[in-house]
Amino acid sequence: MLPNGLRPTPALVPLLFCLVSWSSALATQQTKQQVQLLDYQGPPSSLREMVDSVSLIILGRVEKREQKVFGTQHLMPTIVHSIRVNRILKAPKDLKPRSVVEVAQEGGKITRDGIEHIVDDRSYPVFAVGEEYLLFLRPDKFYGGLPTIAFGPGGAFPLTEKGTRVGIPGGAKANVRELSTKSEMATDELAVLIQTIVSKDQRSPEL
Numbered sequence: 001m002l003p004n005g006l007r008p009t010p011a012l013v014p015l016l017f018c019l020v021s022w023s024s025a026l027a028t029q030q031t032k033q034q035v036q037l038l039d040y041q042g043p044p045s046s047l048r049e050m051v052d053s054v055s056l057i058i059l060g061r062v063e064k065r066e067q068k069v070f071g072t073q074h075l076m077p078t079i080v081h082s083i084r085v086n087r088i089l090k091a092p093k094d095l096k097p098r099s100v101v102e103v104a105q106e107g108g109k110i111t112r113d114g115i116e117h118i119v120d121d122r123s124y125p126v127f128a129v130g131e132e133y134l135l136f137l138r139p140d141k142f143y144g145g146l147p148t149i150a151f152g153p154g155g156a157f158p159l160t161e162k163g164t165r166v167g168i169p170g171g172a173k174a175n176v177r178e179l180s181t182k183s184e185m186a187t188d189e190l191a192v193l194i195q196t197i198v199s200k201d202q203r204s205p206e207l
Contacts, residue, residue, distance in 0.1 A: 003076065003106065003142040032115045034075075038106060040124075040152025042171045047178045051090065051197045054150045056137040058101065059087040059159065059187070062127045069110045069117070070143050077108045077119045078143065079126050086132070086163075089194045103135065104143040123170075124153040132159035134166055134190065159187060166190055 043050050051057065060083040070076050081103045088097060095101075107126045109118040127133060136155035137147035149155045154171025166187045168179050178193070179185075 003070075003104075003140050003148060034115050034117045035120075038119065038121055038124075038152070040154070040171075043151040043154040043175045045175055045177060047176055047193060048197050050136060050151070050155075050172075050176060051194055052201065054090070054136045054138045054155075056091050056095070056101075056147055057089040057135065057194060057198075058083070058085050058091065058137065059089070059132065059134045059163070059191070060085045060101065061132045062129050063100065064129060065127065067108045067110065068104075069112070070104070075110070075112060075117045076106060076142070077110045077117050079105045079107045080146065081105060081127050083133075083135075087191070089134075089191055090198045101137075102146055103137060104140065104146045104148045121153075124156075127156070132163050133157060134159060134187070157190070160184070163187060 044053065063082045063084050065079050065081045068078050068080050070078050083101050083103055085095070085097055085099045085101055088095060105124075105126060106119050107121070107124070109116055109120075111117070134157040136150040138150050139145050140148045151171060153169050154175065156169060157172070158167045158169075159165065160167060164187055165184050167184045168182050172179050173183065174180070
């Protein structure tokens with residue numbers, strides 16, 4: 001079982017390396033590393049599809065993070081971020097502004113039974129404490145129901161200039177037609193686009 005949004009490609013099969021860490025006249029010590037290579041499913045071709053395929057869209061600030069591990073057959077080093085919600089664009093009715101949401105992001109390293117398990121994807125850096133992001137999220141059973149970032153790095157939009165601007169991640173810029181000509185935009189502009197889609201969906205009559 002693998003997290004949502006990760007393709008079952010050969011790149012996902014852990015690679016086992018035996019690395020000689022040091023040698024001495026007395027002994028040679030070996031460190032085993034199991035490296036996870038991740039292949040994320042990118043965003044769909046429209047902003048509407050992005051909005052419709054997730055249950056939670058928020059703007060928030062990372063307050064802290066904790067290294068954890070999930071999985072049994074395939075151990076997945078994971079950073080669990082505590083994110084203070086500053087603005088809600090789409091969410092269940094029980095979520096309130098200023099709530100703290102825990103979000104799982106693949107990354108980091110842990111050691112189990114003498115093997116160091118590593119996830120290190122430079123295209124998807126671990127979120128920084130104190131930074132703000134606009135996130136497309138959906139719950140994932142692999143992580144015990146915690147929300148994860150939909151579309152991998154394509155679903156995480158970093159906020160800049162005191163939250164007034166939002167950067168367009170490469171995956172979204174490459175796939176989503178409404179964002180294809182932009183490297184950044186006003187946060188309020190993107191928020192209004194998203195909220196307009198959410199409002200139209202809520203007004204649509206059930207078939």
